[in-house]
Amino acid sequence: MSDARSPIPSEAGSDADASVVLGVLTRNGAKGLSITISVVHRTIELVCAAAAATGLVALLLGFWAWHRSLPGAVIAVVGGGGTLAVAIYVLTRVRALATAVKHPAEVLSQTQDLVLRAKGSPELHKLAGTIRSRKGAKAAGLGRMRRAVGTGKLISSVIGLASPDPERHRYLVPFTPDRLRNLWLAILFGLWAWLVSAVIASLAFLSLAIQAL
Numbered sequence: 001m002s003d004a005r006s007p008i009p010s011e012a013g014s015d016a017d018a019s020v021v022l023g024v025l026t027r028n029g030a031k032g033l034s035i036t037i038s039v040v041h042r043t044i045e046l047v048c049a050a051a052a053a054t055g056l057v058a059l060l061l062g063f064w065a066w067h068r069s070l071p072g073a074v075i076a077v078v079g080g081g082g083t084l085a086v087a088i089y090v091l092t093r094v095r096a097l098a099t100a101v102k103h104p105a106e107v108l109s110q111t112q113d114l115v116l117r118a119k120g121s122p123e124l125h126k127l128a129g130t131i132r133s134r135k136g137a138k139a140a141g142l143g144r145m146r147r148a149v150g151t152g153k154l155i156s157s158v159i160g161l162a163s164p165d166p167e168r169h170r171y172l173v174p175f176t177p178d179r180l181r182n183l184w185l186a187i188l189f190g191l192w193a194w195l196v197s198a199v200i201a202s203l204a205f206l207s208l209a210i211q212a213l
Contacts (some may be wrong), residue, residue: 017124018119021124044094048087052087052091058197059076061076061204062080064208079196087194106171110169110172123161127161156175156176157177159175
């Protein structure tokens with residue numbers, strides 16, 4: 001039975017692996033991230049503002065309409081307040097990414113430092129192999145945005161090889177795989193919470209209108 005683990009590369013191989021990863025980062029890193037985050041940041045910022053406003057309206061209208069009913073008040077507070085909290089969380093994390101990208105030279109330099117720290121590891125060898133296999137796709141004409149997203153994933157993968165120091169690599173902390181995964185999950189949860197808040201706000205408004213009759 002063959003060993004499924006990645007072999008430890010030789011010294012020459014580890015230098016080649018590091019060169020492949022560093023080459024991609026040098027060519028596309030700062031520019032690619034700037035394109036990606038600038039678009040994503042503005043889009044998510046608008047969505048977060050709308051979701052937060054909906055959550056706040058659901059909270060206030062729901063509590064006003066159902067404050068005499070404990071279950072109704074709890075639904076309003078949990079639904080509206082939850083949406084508001086998730087929107088603020090997502091906005092804070094996305095702004096941290098945007099702040100880091102405003103310093104592209106530092107982001108690139110700190111990422112290169114992590115690559116050199118991981119040189120010789122099986123993980124870096126595997127990552128370099130993945131990059132080599134994607135060169136054909138790039139030559140085939142991948143769009144600029146798709147390449148930018150790929151570069152962002154690459155930087156996150158590099159960070160996963162060697163955990164960044166909060167002081168030495170402070171601009172890389174927002175790109176750690178755990179933070180990006182939690183951000184993605186929060187965005188998905190926030191979209192559902194936004195829908196729930198919209199329903200709560202609509203029902204609360206209808207309830208208040210009926211009470212006013």
